[in-house]
Amino acid sequence: MSFTIAQTLDEALTALAAGARPIAGGTDLVVGVRQGKASLPSSLVAVDRLDELALIEPTDRGLRLGAGVTHARLMTDPKIVAEYTALADAAALVGSPSTRNVGTIGGNVMNASPAMDTGAPLMVLGAVVKLQSAQRSRVVELSDLWTGPGETTAATDELCVAVDLPSRPTPSGSAYVRLEYRRAMEIAIVGAAASVTLNGDGTISAGSVALSAVAPTILAVDDANAVMADQQPDAAATAIAAVASDAALPISDLRASDTYRRHTVGVMAARAVKAAARRASGEEIGVPVNRAIGVGAVL
Amino acid sequence: MTEPLTLTVNGVDYPVNVDMGRNLLGVLRNELGLTGTKEGCDDSECGACMVLLDGQPVNSCSYLAVQADGRSVTTVEGMMPADGLHPLQRTLLEEGGVQCGFCTPGMIMSASALLERNSNPSDEEIRIGLSGNLCRCTGYARILAAVARAASEG
Numbered sequence: 463m464s465f466t467i468a469q470t471l472d473e474a475l476t477a478l479a480a481g482a483r484p485i486a487g488g489t490d491l492v493v494g495v496r497q498g499k500a501s502l503p504s505s506l507v508a509v510d511r512l513d514e515l516a517l518i519e520p521t522d523r524g525l526r527l528g529a530g531v532t533h534a535r536l537m538t539d540p541k542i543v544a545e546y547t548a549l550a551d552a553a554a555l556v557g558s559p560s561t562r563n564v565g566t567i568g569g570n571v572m573n574a575s576p577a578m579d580t581g582a583p584l585m586v587l588g589a590v591v592k593l594q595s596a597q598r599s600r601v602v603e604l605s606d607l608w609t610g611p612g613e614t615t616a617a618t619d620e621l622c623v624a625v626d627l628p629s630r631p632t633p634s635g636s637a638y639v640r641l642e643y644r645r646a647m648e649i650a651i652v653g654a655a656a657s658v659t660l661n662g663d664g665t666i667s668a669g670s671v672a673l674s675a676v677a678p679t680i681l682a683v684d685d686a687n688a689v690m691a692d693q694q695p696d697a698a699a700t701a702i703a704a705v706a707s708d709a710a711l712p713i714s715d716l717r718a719s720d721t722y723r724r725h726t727v728g729v730m731a732a733r734a735v736k737a738a739a740r741r742a743s744g745e746e747i748g749v750p751v752n753r754a755i756g757v758g759a760v761l
Numbered sequence: 762m763t764e765p766l767t768l769t770v771n772g773v774d775y776p777v778n779v780d781m782g783r784n785l786l787g788v789l790r791n792e793l794g795l796t797g798t799k800e801g802c803d804d805s806e807c808g809a810c811m812v813l814l815d816g817q818p819v820n821s822c823s824y825l826a827v828q829a830d831g832r833s834v835t836t837v838e839g840m841m842p843a844d845g846l847h848p849l850q851r852t853l854l855e856e857g858g859v860q861c862g863f864c865t866p867g868m869i870m871s872a873s874a875l876l877e878r879n880s881n882p883s884d885e886e887i888r889i890g891l892s893g894n895l896c897r898c899t900g901y902a903r904i905l906a907a908v909a910r911a912a913s914e915g
Contacts, residue, residue, distance in 0.1 A: 463762045465781045465827045485828070492784070492823045493805050502782045508828055534817075558893025559871065561805065563817040564824070646892035647806050753885075 467508045471515070471623070475596040477507035479619045486510045486530055487564030489557065490573045515568070515623060518542070524629040529568025529622045534559070536567060536580075543749055546627055547741055548583035548636035548655045548734075551750040555579050555638075558646045568622040571607070574614050574679070575649075581608070581680035582655035583638045584625065585672035592624040601626070608679035631668075634659040635741030637751050639734045640674065641726050643717075645753075650675045651718045652727040654706065656734035658690065658698075660742045666690045666698050671735065676710035676727045683709050683731070695739030699732035706731035766830035770795065771839030779826050786810045786821040789836060797837040797866050801895070808894030811867035812836050818874045818893070837866035840873060848911045849873060858907040860898035867894050872908045881912060 466482065468474035478484065483503035485491055487510065495502045509515060515530030518539055525541060536542055536553035543550045556562055556570070556579050570580045571591060584604060591602050593616050607614050616622070640653035653674030661667045671686040689705050690698035707728035712720040737751045748754035763778040768785075770793060777792050789795045789812070801809030803822045810822040813835035840847045849869045852858070859865050868891060875882055875890030882890065887908050896904060 463781045465764050465825075467828075467830065485825070488823065488825060488828065489805065492825060495782070496784070496803055496823060506781065506825075510828070557805070558808070559874075559890060560808070560811060560818040560820050560893045564814075564819055753889075 464505045465508070466506070467511060469511070471512055471594075471621075472596075474507050474509050474512065475594060475619070475621060477505070478621055479596045481505055481618075482507040483618075484509045484621055486566045486569045487532070487561075489561050489565040490569060490575075509621065510564070510566070521626065523626065525627045527567055527625045527627065529566060529571075529624055531567050533557075533562035533565050533567070533570075533580075537562065537749060545630045546583070546587055546636065547749065548586060548638040548657065548738070549580060549627075551638040551752070552579035552583045552640075552653075552655070554750040555640055555642070555648070555752060561647070567625055571604075571625065572614060572616065572622045574608050574610075574612050576611050576677060576679055577650045577653075577675040578680065579638065579640065579650060579653060579674065582653055582672035582674045583636065584627075585680055585682055586636060586655045586657040586670040587630075588628045588670075590626050591622055592626060593620040594623045595619040595621070599623075604680070605682065610678045631659045633742050633744070635738045635743070637734045637737035637741060637747070639730045639737065639751050641730055642752065649717070652676055652710075652712070652723050652730055654727060654730035654734040656686075656702075656731065656738040658695070658735060658738045658742055660739065661692075664743065665692050665694055666739065667692075669698065669735065669738075671702055671706060671731050673706060673710060673727050673731065676712040676723050678711070681709060681711070685709075690735065695736055698739075699735040702735050703728035703732040764827050766827055768793070768826065768829055768834060769832070770834045771836060772833075777826075781825065781827055783826045784822055785812070785819075785824045785826045785829050785834070788826040789821060789834075795836050795838050799863055799866060801863065801867075806895070807864070808867040808871060809864055811870040811894065813870055813874055816874065816877065818871045820893070835870070837869055840869055847873070848914065849876075849907065852907040852911040852914070853904065856903045856907040856910060858899060858904040864894060864896040864898075868896070868904055872911070875908070876912055880915075882908075884909070887912075
């Protein structure tokens with residue numbers, strides 16, 4: 463058993479190369495261990511004090527989020543709220559204030575839960591993940607990262623150091639909506655994120671939709687753009703509901719049946735499209751949509 | 762194999778040796794004898810174990826003690842002035858926001874962090890601030906009233 467608090471990124475990567483596993487807030491790892499789902503790795507390296515992983519900084523391509531940025535910061539950062547709003551919606555729904563204070567974007571992405579809240583927003587926003595080891599660095603598309611529940615293509619010596627978001631087109635908007643039984647410490651029954659860009663006449667020029675908790679990984683709706691293009695938002699939402707339900711591959715578990723998930727993920731997808739289009743048209747809908755409008759309300 | 766570390770709790774440095782897998786809650790209660798912080802669900806659901814870590818609420822049941830090395834931990838024992846009650850303790854008593862009392866320390870920690878960064882929270886902001894804390898006795902209304910009063914009376 464060994465535990466190290468990394469003071470530099472190099473120190474963290476060296477520890478990973480020697481077999482240690484990374485820990486940031488521990489809100490998945492430690493809870494999972496205490497529930498008996500997994501045993502605590504014999505060697506841990508804490509990466510939560512690395513200032514270089516805690517940056518939110520503009521890049522030539524858009525915005526870089528250090529992997530150590532917490533959900534509490536994602537949901538309040540002015541640039542994320544203004545331009546990458548679906549991600550702020552999602553971060554504001556994670557756990558409770560205490561979870562959001564220590565839980566990180568890197569941890570959420572690499573834990574690879576199919577029910578993760580930030581995954582669908584990151585997918586519709588076109589995010590890529592930067593993985594780094596002591597030997598190399600590479601950039602991975604989300605669709606190449608997640609392979610199943612809790613499984614990624616990252617090697618054990620690789621650390622997620624950043625999530626890169628491309629610049630947003632204008633006028634565009636995004637939203638994440640989740641079906642939930644309670645308002646805190648909840649895991650998505652199903653969820654959906656949408657991003658849309660509008661034409662001058664208010665129709666959708668381009669759009670994307672991704673779904674949470676209806677497949678072994680976060681699921682991009684492949685036909686979303688074709689279905690929504692040149693449609694008014696309400697018509698696009700109606701169309702996307704059917705396509706999203708068809709695309710879903712849900713299971714039945716203690717939280718919901720597959721039938722219920724297949725139906726409700728279409729409803730969530732339609733609401734996400736409507737909220738994203740309203741934001742794209744300049745309307746301010748507070749973060750998260752689930753609280754600003756209410757998931758049960760008609761959008 | 763144990764790890765040597767220094768826990769700074771309520772301004773006091775405690776050198777301890779603990780196994781890497783121990784949670785902060787257990788070390789606070791057993792090694793340090795600070796039993797004001799409670800174990801409820803042991804699963805980050807109920808908030809009875811809430812402490813402040815560098816001023817922010819954290820579920821101490823699901824936080825490794827070794828990760829708190831060098832950070833500042835505040836427990837409910839550290840909230841009480843020497844000569845009386847913290848405003849939240851007083852308003853919780855006066856509003857009837859305490860019945861069995863098991864959730865109260867966690868409620869105080871979450872509420873104090875909220876009021877520290879937002880001295881005039883709306884009812885909705887109070888609800889969100891306490892959303893990681895469960896109470897099985899009061900129905901919450903009197904707890905919310907107590908926090909609102911503590912905010913207005915300071």
